[in-house]
Structures are given as C-alpha cells and as structure tokens.
Amino acid sequence: MLDTASSISENCPMPLSDALKMPLSFESTYFNSSAxxxxxxxxxxxxxxxxxxxxxGQEVIKGLNALASRGR
Incomplete structure (x- = not known):
C-alpha cells in the first residue's frame, strides 16, 4: 500500500499524506487516464x-578545452 501511495504521490503530484487517503483503486484509475x-x-x-x-554544458567545456589547448 505504501508503494502505491508513494507512486501516486510522485506521479500525480500530490503530498504523500493525500495519496495515503486515496482508495487503492485510484492508482489504476489515474494511470489509465488522460491525466x-x-x-x-x-x-x-x-x-x-x-x-x-x-x-x-558539454559543448561549452569542449570549447573551453579547445581554447586552452591553443594557448599552450
């Protein structure tokens, strides 16, 4: 039950305390919905x-490395 509530809490999103108040059937209803x-x-x-x-960020690092190698 806690796994279900945690999943609902993370994916809805809603506080875990609210998810714990939901019926277990809410999980399948939610995950089968357009929401x-x-x-x-x-x-x-x-x-x-x-x-x-x-x-x-990676491209910036590559560019900085290229500039640094030219200066050597």
Missing amino acids: WENRKKYLENEIERHNVFLKL
Whole structure:
C-alpha cells in the first residue's frame, strides 16, 4: 500500500499524506487516464529540457578545452 501511495504521490503530484487517503483503486484509475498521459508528456519534456542543458554544458567545456589547448 505504501508503494502505491508513494507512486501516486510522485506521479500525480500530490503530498504523500493525500495519496495515503486515496482508495487503492485510484492508482489504476489515474494511470489509465488522460491525466497520466499528460503528466508523462510533461515529465518527458522536463527530461528533454534537462538533457539540452547538459549537452550545452558539454559543448561549452569542449570549447573551453579547445581554447586552452591553443594557448599552450
């Protein structure tokens, strides 16, 4: 039951205390709903955005390394 509440809390998002008050059937209702599909898209976009920043950071580091090697 705690795993279910934790999953709901992380993915809805809602406080764990609220998730613990929900009936167990809420999990399947939520994960089979369009709300979950929208939430998944949001999470995927957040991951993509985060990855873009990481790639930009890597490119900056490569550029700085190239500049540093020219100065030697």
